[in-house]
Amino acid sequence: MCGIFAYLNFNISRERRYILEVLFNGLRRLEYRGYDSAGISIDSSLTSSNAGVAPPSLVFRQEGNIESLVKSVYQDVAATDLNLQESFLIHAGIAHTRWATHGEPAPRNSHPQSSDAGNEFLVVHNGVITNYEVLKESLVRHGFTFESDTDTEVIPKLAKFVFDNANEEGVGDKRVTFSQVVLEVMRHLEGAYALIFKSRHYPNELIACKRGSPLLLGVKELTEEDNRASFNDSKFLSSNGEPKELFLSSDPSALVEHTKKVLVIEDGEVVHLKDGGASIFKFDHAKGKGGETLVRPASVQRALSVLEMEVEQINKGKYEHYMQKEIHEQPESLKTTMRGRLIRGGSCKAKSVLLGGIKDHLKTIRRSRRIVFIGCGTSYNAALAARPILEELSGIPVTMEIASDLVDRQGPIYREDTTVFVSQSGETADTLQALEYALENGALCVGITNTVGSAIARNTHCGVHINAGCEIGVASTKAYTSQIVVMAMLALAIGDDTISSQARREAIIDGLFDLPKKVKEVLKLDQEMKDLAxxxxxxxxxxxxxxxxxxxxxLEGALKVKEVALMHSEGILAGEMKHGPLALVDETLPIVVIATRDACFSKQQSVIQQLHARKGRLIVMCTKGDAASVCVGGSCRVIEVPQVEDCLQPVINIVPLQLLAYHLTVLRGYNVDQPRNLAKSVTTQ
Structure with a gap:
């Protein structure tokens, strides 16, 4: 959940003020991920890679928002007469936004975490080190003193311990390399992490590594020749002496304003930034007597990717908040999700769906013993919305699994299963653990994510990119509706060989084509939802x-209200109303009942009557024209929405609830884009 950002300029003069602002702006781009404190580290004076040990790095840490950090940094600068105009031809700085897991939000628990008072080694970290207590006990026995409550602090202290021991045992001028130090540290770490190391022993260098948490390298070449070069040219990673800027980030949104040339760092990789180049090594668990070694993998030659994201996507434009912007972007995000995938057909050709990412695996999926949807939170809800149509069109049993629960109980997964992993970010820790478990058990693994190059996209056998566009708001909105549409198209593709369901499939395809227009129509309820809020x-x-x-x-409507408006809300299966929830009903408790036209409409009418008989305070969502038939004696508030195909109705029906959650949050005075205690991508356990 934490945000990581680093900036290294090589052979291009940058003033200290400029470096600070690049780091601050990188953190601002990561604010939406959720955080409670922040920090940065820069050099105290000019350093050279040939100068040996550099002066101690400056570390600034602050509880609260990024602007609090900025203010405190400039206050400290003024108090110490630090020269902001001092220029650096080469400089490496690191920055971090922290979401508290171990220890309360406080400067001492913020990152960068340090090895000692001299800041010999500094680390920023996203993830959780599960064996930190054992490591801490060992380091305490060796004389180390801990200042924070974090799990992270063991990492820089362990680096110093490794470095000191290696140099004591060294012969002559031979000195342990930065990569060797980090490798030895990684060998002792358990858990999930993305790390960036900075050390005064290795001035103007940075090392990044990861296991289970996202991390990207951005490359900005500053010569015309290099800007014309092919993306497949591996020299982008070489020490060619040309001026360049290198960036590390846990999220592409912090890179896109600087460069679109990125390398997605893989699990187990160690990326060493030195002399303007990036050397990539692999932490290999399979080699060596101790089980690990450092080898240069084939992936060192792989091409840089090109970010599809635009700077405009990470700006709010005419909207006050990201969540508001993303709710209103849904007609366009749905069009983008379906573009090129729906085939209208012709006079003699049936309408169909083309999903290039799974077409080679459709026969295997159709032979599956069952299809297992696996996700967390909003992604789980999206899969639940799509389950009925997938069962109907495929004829295959579909089961639902919350990723953490599947891993906790080691639920049975078979070789004959198709497992579908749904995640907006593609980096959700629990879902990744479930993916690893399913791969071990031999199941076919399908990924549905909104992030090209994410861990789930890379590690599944096949998949579908949601293509909803960048989603900044913590509360997922447009990704949710696009996920439902992608899974409806998945159902159409799997069932495409069944003649008996052809008419039904073609009706759904027609409904998909009309869906963006219908969503645009329901967005006109904005003011009505504000009044209700x-x-x-x-x-x-x-x-x-x-x-x-x-x-x-x-479930999803209640989750939206819960996570952003900080109001207790509960989604309830109406068929279970008499089995407990009915006891809560009185004239004061507001109750939303979703009663749009589908196979369950008459049953929902009965639910409304029973709630009305107990003086329930009802808000009924119904299809346009049905207000009189669902609202008993005009005693309830009605939200009327357009009708679409039943399996697509959840895309329409969630929009008013998204708007309600948004307006409730704003009216209550909360930050809708940074809900309390929550973060965008849950990459820790």
Missing amino acids: QLLIAEQSLLVFGRGYNYATA
């Missing part, structure tokens, strides 16, 4: 009842 602003709880396709809508 005003009525609910002081409420403490909200229930949402759904059934069939819209059970997922109830």
Whole structure:
């Protein structure tokens, strides 16, 4: 959940003020991920790679938001007369936003974490070190003193321990390399992490490594010749002496304003930035007596990727908040998701779906014993919304798994299963663990993510890119609706060989073509949802009842209200109403009932009548024209939405609830883009 950013300029003069602002802006781009403190480290004076040990690095850490850090840094600069105009031909700086896991939000627990008072080794970290207590005990026995409550602090202290021991045992002028130090540190670490190391023993160098947490390298060449070069030219990673800027980030949103040339760092890789080049080594668990060694992998020659993201996508434009922007972007994100994948057909050709990422695996999927959807939170809800149509069109049993629960209980996964991993970021820690478990058990693994090059996209056998565009808001909105559409198209592709369902499939394809227009129509309820939010602003709880396709809508609508408006809300399967939830109903508790036209419509009418009989305070979502038939005696508030194919109705029905959650949050005075205690990509356990 933490944000990592680093900047290294090579053979191009940059003033200290410029370097600070690049680091601060990198952190600002990562704010949406969620955080409670921040910090940076820069050099105290000019250093040279030939100068041996450099002066101690400057470290600034602050609880609160990034602007608090910026203010404190410039106050410290003024107090110490640090020269902001001092220029560096080569300089390596690191920065971090922290979401507290070990230890409360406080400067001492913020990153960079240090090895000692002299800042010999500094580390920024995203993830959790599961064996930190054992490492800490060992380091304490060797005389180390710990200042923070974090798991991270063991990493720089372990680096110093390794470095000191290696140099004591060294012969002559031979000195342990930075890569060797980091390798030995990695050998002792358990858990998930993305790390960047900075050391005064290795001035103007940075080392990055990762296991289970996202990390990217951005490369900006500053000569015309290099800007014209092919992306497949491996010299982008070489020490060619040309001026360049190198960036490391846990998220592409912090890179896109500087460069679109990126390298996705793979698990187990060690990337050493030195002399303007990037050497990539592999931490290989399979070699050597101790189980690990450092080898140069074939991937060192792989090409840089080109980010599809544009700077405009990470700006709010005319909107006040990212969540608001992304809700209103849904007609366009749905068009993009479907573009090139829906085939209208002709006079003698049936309408169909083409999903290039899975077409070679369709026969295997159709022979599956079962299809298992695996996800967390919003992604799980999206899969739940798509389950009925997948069962209907494929005829294959579909089961649902929350990723963490599957791993916890080691649920049975078979070679005959198709497992579908749904994740907006493609980096969700629990989902990645479940993926590893499914691969070990021999299942076919399909990925559905919004992030090209993510861990899930790389490690599954096949998959579909959601293509919803960059999603900055912590509360997923447009990715959710695009996920449902992708899984509906997956159902159409799997069932494409069944003649008996052809008419049904063609009706759904027609519905998909019309869906963006229908979503644009339902977005006109914005003011109505704001008015409803005003009525609910002081409420403490909200229930949402759904059934069939819209059970997922109830869960997702309640989740949105819960995570951003900080209001207790619960999505309930309407068929379970009599088995406990009915006891909560009175004239004060607001209850949303989703009763749009589908196979469960008459059952939802019965639910409304029973809730009304108990004086329930009802808000009913229904299809346009159905207000009189669902609202008993005009005693409830009605939200009317357009009708689409039943399996696509969840895409329409969630939009008013997204708007309600957004307006509730703003009216209550909370930060809708940075909900309390939450982060965008849950990459830790």
